[in-house]
Amino acid sequence: MRDQLKPDTGQPPAVPPQRRPPPAGDPDAPEEAGIPTWRVAERLAYLDAATRRINSALDLATTLRNLCRVLVPALADAAVVHLREPLPDVERDPGHPTHLRIHHSHGTRLGRRAGVDTGTAVAPDGALARALLGPAPVGPAVLGTRGDAGIRPLLRELYGARTLGRLGAGTSVLALPLRGRQAVLGLLVLIRRPAKGAGAPSEATGDAGDRTSDHPTATADATATGRFDTADTATASHLATQAGLAVDTALRYSREWEIADELQRSMLPTHLPQPHGVRLAHRYLPGERGAQVGGDWYDAVPLPGNRVALIVGDVMGHSLTSAAIMGQLRTSAQTLAALDLPPHEVLYHLDEQAQRLGREQHLATCVYAVYDPIANRVVLANAGHVPPVMVQPDGRAELLDLPSGAPIGVGGVDFASVELPAPPGSALLLFTDGLVETRRRPISTGLELLRARLAASHRHSPEHLCQDALRILPPGDRGDDIALLAASFDGIPAEDVAHWYLQPRHETPGRARRLAAHTLRRWGLEHLTESTELMVSELVTNAVQHATRPVTLSLVRTSRLRCEVGDDSPLLPRRRRAAPDDERGRGLQIVARCADRWGATRLGTGKVVWFEQRLS
Numbered sequence: 001m002r003d004q005l006k007p008d009t010g011q012p013p014a015v016p017p018q019r020r021p022p023p024a025g026d027p028d029a030p031e032e033a034g035i036p037t038w039r040v041a042e043r044l045a046y047l048d049a050a051t052r053r054i055n056s057a058l059d060l061a062t063t064l065r066n067l068c069r070v071l072v073p074a075l076a077d078a079a080v081v082h083l084r085e086p087l088p089d090v091e092r093d094p095g096h097p098t099h100l101r102i103h104h105s106h107g108t109r110l111g112r113r114a115g116v117d118t119g120t121a122v123a124p125d126g127a128l129a130r131a132l133l134g135p136a137p138v139g140p141a142v143l144g145t146r147g148d149a150g151i152r153p154l155l156r157e158l159y160g161a162r163t164l165g166r167l168g169a170g171t172s173v174l175a176l177p178l179r180g181r182q183a184v185l186g187l188l189v190l191i192r193r194p195a196k197g198a199g200a201p202s203e204a205t206g207d208a209g210d211r212t213s214d215h216p217t218a219t220a221d222a223t224a225t226g227r228f229d230t231a232d233t234a235t236a237s238h239l240a241t242q243a244g245l246a247v248d249t250a251l252r253y254s255r256e257w258e259i260a261d262e263l264q265r266s267m268l269p270t271h272l273p274q275p276h277g278v279r280l281a282h283r284y285l286p287g288e289r290g291a292q293v294g295g296d297w298y299d300a301v302p303l304p305g306n307r308v309a310l311i312v313g314d315v316m317g318h319s320l321t322s323a324a325i326m327g328q329l330r331t332s333a334q335t336l337a338a339l340d341l342p343p344h345e346v347l348y349h350l351d352e353q354a355q356r357l358g359r360e361q362h363l364a365t366c367v368y369a370v371y372d373p374i375a376n377r378v379v380l381a382n383a384g385h386v387p388p389v390m391v392q393p394d395g396r397a398e399l400l401d402l403p404s405g406a407p408i409g410v411g412g413v414d415f416a417s418v419e420l421p422a423p424p425g426s427a428l429l430l431f432t433d434g435l436v437e438t439r440r441r442p443i444s445t446g447l448e449l450l451r452a453r454l455a456a457s458h459r460h461s462p463e464h465l466c467q468d469a470l471r472i473l474p475p476g477d478r479g480d481d482i483a484l485l486a487a488s489f490d491g492i493p494a495e496d497v498a499h500w501y502l503q504p505r506h507e508t509p510g511r512a513r514r515l516a517a518h519t520l521r522r523w524g525l526e527h528l529t530e531s532t533e534l535m536v537s538e539l540v541t542n543a544v545q546h547a548t549r550p551v552t553l554s555l556v557r558t559s560r561l562r563c564e565v566g567d568d569s570p571l572l573p574r575r576r577r578a579a580p581d582d583e584r585g586r587g588l589q590i591v592a593r594c595a596d597r598w599g600a601t602r603l604g605t606g607k608v609v610w611f612e613q614r615l616s
Contacts, residue, residue, distance in 0.1 A: 043231075043235070046074065046235075047235065047238060047239075049070075050070040050074075050239055050242075051239070051242050053066045053069070053070050054066055054067050054070060054239065054242050054243055054246050055242065055245075055246050055249075057250070058249065058250055058253040059250060059254075060087075060103075060247065060250040060251065060254060061103075061104070063243075063246045063247060063250045064081050064103055064104035064247070065104060065106075067079070067081065067104075067188075067239070067243045067246070068081065068104055068105070068106035068107075069106065070239065071106070071190060071236070071239065072106045072107045073107070075190065075232060075235060075236060075239075076107075076174075076190040076191055076192050076228075076236075077107055077108075077191055077192050077193050078105070078106065078107035078108035078110065078190070078191040079105065079106050079107065079108075079188065079189070079190055079191070080102060080104075080105040080108060080110055080188070080189040080191075081102070081103050081104045081105065081178075081186060081187075081188055081189075082100040082101065082102055082103070082120070082158070082186045082187040082188075082189070083100065083101065083103045083178070083185060083186035083247070084098075084099065084100060084101075084184075084185060084186055085099045085100060085101040086099075087251060088183055088185070088251070098121065098122050099120065099121055099122060100120045100122060100128070100158075100186060100187065101120070103186075107191075108191060110159060110163065110189075110191070120157065120158055123157070126153075126157055127153035127154040127156075127157055128154055128157045128158060128187070131154050131175055131177060131187060132177050132184045132186075132187060133177075133184060134177070137174060137175060137176040137177070137233065137236070137237055137240070138150060138151050138154055138174075138175040138176075139151045139172075139173055139174040139175055139228070139233075140172055140173065140174040140227065140228035140232075140233055141172070141173055141174075142170060142171070142172045142173075142227055143167055143168070143169055143170065143171045143172075143173065144169030144170060144171075151173055151175065152164065154175055155167070155173065158187075158189070168193070168194060169194070170193075170194030171191060171192065171193060171194060172191070172192040172227045172228050173189065173190070173191055173192075174189070174190045174191075174228050174232075174233060174236060175187055175188070175189050175190075176188045176190070176236060176237060176240035177240070177244075178240060178243055178244040178247055179241070179244040180244055180245065180247065180248030180251070181245065181248050182248075183248075185244055185247050185248060185251075186247070188236075188240050188243065190228070190236055192227065192228060260320055260323065261286050263320070263323055265284070265286075267297070267323065267326060267327035267330060268284060268297055268298065268330075269282075269298070269299055269300075272300045273300055273301075273302050273308070275302050275306055275307075275308045275373075276306055276373065276492060276556075276558035276559065276560075277306055277371075277373025277374070277489070277490050277491050277492040277558070278308055278371055278373055278487050278488065278489055278490060279461065279462050279487070279488045279490065280300055280308075280310075280462055280485070280486070280487050281461075281462030281463045281465070281466050281484075281485075281486045282298055282466070282483075282484060282485050282486070283466045283470065283482070283483070283484040284296070284298070284481070284482070284483050284484075285434075285470075285481060285482040286481045295313075295314060295315025295316070295317065295322035295323055295325060295326035295362075295364065296312075296313070296314045296315075296326070296432045296434065296481045296482065296483035297311075297312070297313050297314075297315075297326050297329070297330045297483060298311065298312045298313075298430070298483045298484070298485040299311040299330055299333065299334060299485075300485070301333075301334055301337040301338060303337065303338075303340055303370065303601075304340060304564055304566070304601055304603065304608040304610070305372065305374065305554065305564070306372075306373055306374060306492060306556055306558075306562070307370055307371060307372045307373070308370070308371050308487075309337040309346075309368065309369070309370050310368070310369040310370075310371065310428070310430060310485055310487055311330075311333050311337070311366065311367075311368050311369075311430075311485075312366070312367055312385070312430035312431065312432060312483055312484075312485050313326070313329060313330070313333070313364055313365060313366035313367075313385070313408075313432075314364060314365050314366075314385065314432045314433065314483070315329065315362055315363075315364040316362060316363045316364065316365070316407070317362055321362060322362060325354075325357065325362050325364070326364075328353075328357060329350060329353070329354065329364055329366075329408070332349070332350055332353045333346065333350060333366075333368070336349050336350065337368075338601060338602070339602065339603060339604045340601075340603040340604055341604050342379070342381075342417050343368040343369065343370055343379055343380060343381035343415075343417045344381040344414075344415040344416055344417040346368050346381070347366060347368055347381050347383045347405070347408065347415040348414075348415055350366065350383070350408050351383070351408045351409065351410070351411060351413065351415075352411075354408045354409035355409060355411050362409070363384075363407040363408065363409040363410065364383075364407060364408040364409060365383055365384040365385040365386075365407050365408070365433075366382075366383045366384075366385055366408055367380065367381070367382050367383070367385040367386075367387075367388055367402075367430055368380065368381050368382075368383075369381075369388070369428065369430070371422060371428075371487060371489060372422075373489065373490065373491045373492045374491075374492050374494070374497050374556075376421065376422055376423055376424065376489070376491050377419055377420065377421060377422055378419070378420055378421075378422040378428065378489075379417050379418070379419045379420075380400065380402055380417065380418050380420070381402070381403075381405070381415050381416065381417045381418070382402040382403060382404055382405050382415075383405045383406065383407055383408050383415060384404055384405055384406055384407035384408075385404075385432075386431065386432070386433050386436065386443070386447065387399045387400050387401070387402055387447070388400050388402075388428055388429060388430045388431075389428070389429045389431075389450060389451055389454055390420070390422075390426065390427070390428055391426060391427040391428075391429070391454055391455075391460055391465070392423075392425075392426050393423055393424070393425030393426055395455060395457075395458065395460075396455060397451050397452075397454040397455035398451065399447060399451055400418075400420070402418055403415075403416040403418070422489045422491075423489070423491070424489060424490055424491035425460070425489070425490075426460075426488075426489050427460045427462070427465055427486065427487060427488045427489060428486070428487045428489070429454065429465050429466075429469060429484065429485075429486050429487075430484070430485040430486075430487075431450075431469065431482070431483065431484045431485070432480075432481070432482055432483045432484075433480065434480030434481055434482040434483075435450065435469060435470070435472070435473070435482050435484065436449070436450055436472075437480070438473075438474060440474075441474070446472065449472050450469060450472055453468055453469070453471065453472050454468060454469065460488055461488055462486035462487060462488045463486075465486040465488070466484050466486050469484060469486075470482075470484070492556065492558060496523075496556060496557040496558065497554070497555070497556050497557075498515075498519045498554065498555040498556075499552070499553070499554045499555075500512075500515055500552070500553045500554075501550040501551070501552060502540070502550060502551045502552075502553055503550055503551075504543070504544045504547040504548070504549070504550070504551055504567075505544065506544070508540060508544050508551065509536075509537045509540045509541045509544065510537075512536050512537065512540040512553050513533045513536055513537050515553065516529075516532050516533055516536045516553070516555060516563070517529050517532075517533055519555050520532060520555075520561075523557055525557070525561065525615070527616075528561060528613055528615075531594045531613070532561070532563065532613070534590060534594060535563065535590065535591045535594055535595060535611055536553070536563060536565070538587035538588070538590055538591055539563075539565040539587070539591065539609050539611075540553065540565055541587065542573060542587055542609070543565050543566070543567040543569075543609075544567075546567060546569035546571060547567035547568055547569060547606075548568055548569075549567070549568045551565065551566065551567050552564070552565065552566040552567075552608075553565055554566075557615070559614075559615060560596075560612045560613060560614055560615060561612065561613045561615060562610060562611075562612045563610060563611055563612075564608050564609070564610040565608070565609050565610070566603070566606060566607065566608040566609075567606050567607065568605060568606035569606055569607065570602055570606060570607060571607070572600045572602055572607055573587075573588055573600055573609060574588075591611055594611075594613075595611035595612060595613060596611075596612055596613055596614050597611065597612045598610065598611035598612070
């Protein structure tokens with residue numbers, strides 16, 4: 001493609017001339033239409049490199065920083081970027097700017113001397129509104145000359161009369177609107193100090209900092225002249241157009257990232273249950289803003305017998321699809337956990353579910369654990385996930401050697417459960433690979449670093465475990481999201497638990513009442529005897545009517561008194577309104593009236609109906 005170098009009549013050249021003289025040793029450079037070829041090539045190289053750098057990032061702050069660095073000192077001594085406040089939703093409601101605030105500046109403290117920038121209101125008929133909505137840039141103008149009448153009202157509205165008075169005579173100013181695809185986004189102000197010998201540096205460029213361009217093809221040193229010529233204005237206008245589109249892209253990307261992050265967080269639990277005998281804590285850190293949304297999740301599900309299921313998983317990949325699959329798998333895991341299946345069976349059914357979803361390209365890893373505070377045992381199964389860390393009561397920390405299995409979604413793989421002791425005072429940390437694997441650190445090094453960190457800690461509360469684990473993260477070296485689930489095991493003493501197997505006979509409800517009353521007297525809870533006997537009788541009576549195998553009765557004393565009655569019938573009881581002459585149908589109404597909480601859970605081998613009462 002051949003560039004058209006000859007400008008139209010009365011128009012500035014499309015590729016402006018350079019601000020500095022040709023290098024020594026090339027006085028006879030060929031020219032076309034009065035423009036030296038070396039100047040054209042250098043200006044084209046500058047525009048190409050500057051455009052690439054302005055559009056090289058999706059982050060707004062980085063985009064503005066890159067913009068100012070390609071402008072200063074190559075084209076100006078200082079640059080100030082004003083953007084709309086608040087930042088607009090460029091897709092839904094572009095609107096018109098009503099307020100501007102300085103988002104980035106380079107080479108000047110203009111507008112920031114008084115402290116934090118509070119922004120500038122845009123008067124509907126003011127000079128600032130005309131500059132934002134006008135078709136052409138304002139200026140360039142040199143302060144202290146007859147031509148500054150058009151730009152002084154704009155600077156006064158932006159920075160105030162007092163700051164404007166401190167701008168030295170001879171300072172050249174150019175203001176260009178930043179336009180996105182559908183809306184005006186802000187204003188770019190470029191400043192040149194007077195040429196050497198024309199006066200002292202002005203307030204606009206005082207303490208400019210590093211004046212050395214880090215751009216490989218800077219067009220010229222800004223000290224060569226004190227004014228923006230026609231070529232400089234055309235160059236600045238082109239870069240302002242590119243900057244407006246880059247800012248628009250950054251705002252759109254930021255909005256999409258926020259929506260994706262909100263979607264993922266909405267699929268995660270906002271709080272965890274706190275069952276007796278175990279303390280739980282969690283942390284979730286999204287990936288860096290440049291990374292797409294991930295599929296890490298965590299969960300805790302209360303189970304009958306004061307047990308709790310602990311789940312941490314990670315859908316491979318980073319996309320909205322990964323987040324959606326994560327939500328589906330988490331819901332499936334909750335449903336399977338409520339059936340009280342063994343951990344390996346839960347993973348097996350999750351694997352089948354993933355294959356039915358038809359997402360073979362989105363595999364997932366998961367570790368599933370069930371803690372029993374009465375037996376002081378934990379049962380775990382792993383599906384290709386990083387191993388958990390177990391902290392013993394004496395402070396020893398070890399990576400659990402579990403059968404790794406294959407990720408969920410592979411299909412045709414057997415999973416195995418491992419049962420381990422979990423004495424009171426021990427703790428378990430489940431996490432995703434984003435904690436231990438970074439760009440410059442392999443996963444094996446991260447796992448050993450985590451183990452050593454937890455072994456050196458003297459605090460084993462779940463909150464402290466999460467805090468200590470996150471301290472191994474190196475600053476600025478994280479791209480993946482991170483999910484943590486920490487559990488500190490306290491256990492429930494055996495003397496606070498009573499459990500019986502009762503044959504489904506007509507006399508069983510009476511025996512259950514006597515066993516419950518005797519246990520409450522032994523625990524010193526005589527004031528709960530009457531209500532407990534009544535509710536136990538109703539639940540056991542219902543269980544006996546449907547059971548074909550022994551009925552279970554359990555009493556657990558913690559800060560509450562919990563009673564569970566189980567049988568092998570999968571039919572869950574339902575409250576119903578009994579007629580005045582009905583002899584049945586009032587049992588659950590009695591339980592609901594007397595208990596603080598009650599419920600029913602379907603298991604793989606039947607169901608459990610339970611109620612709780614607060615202890616004084």
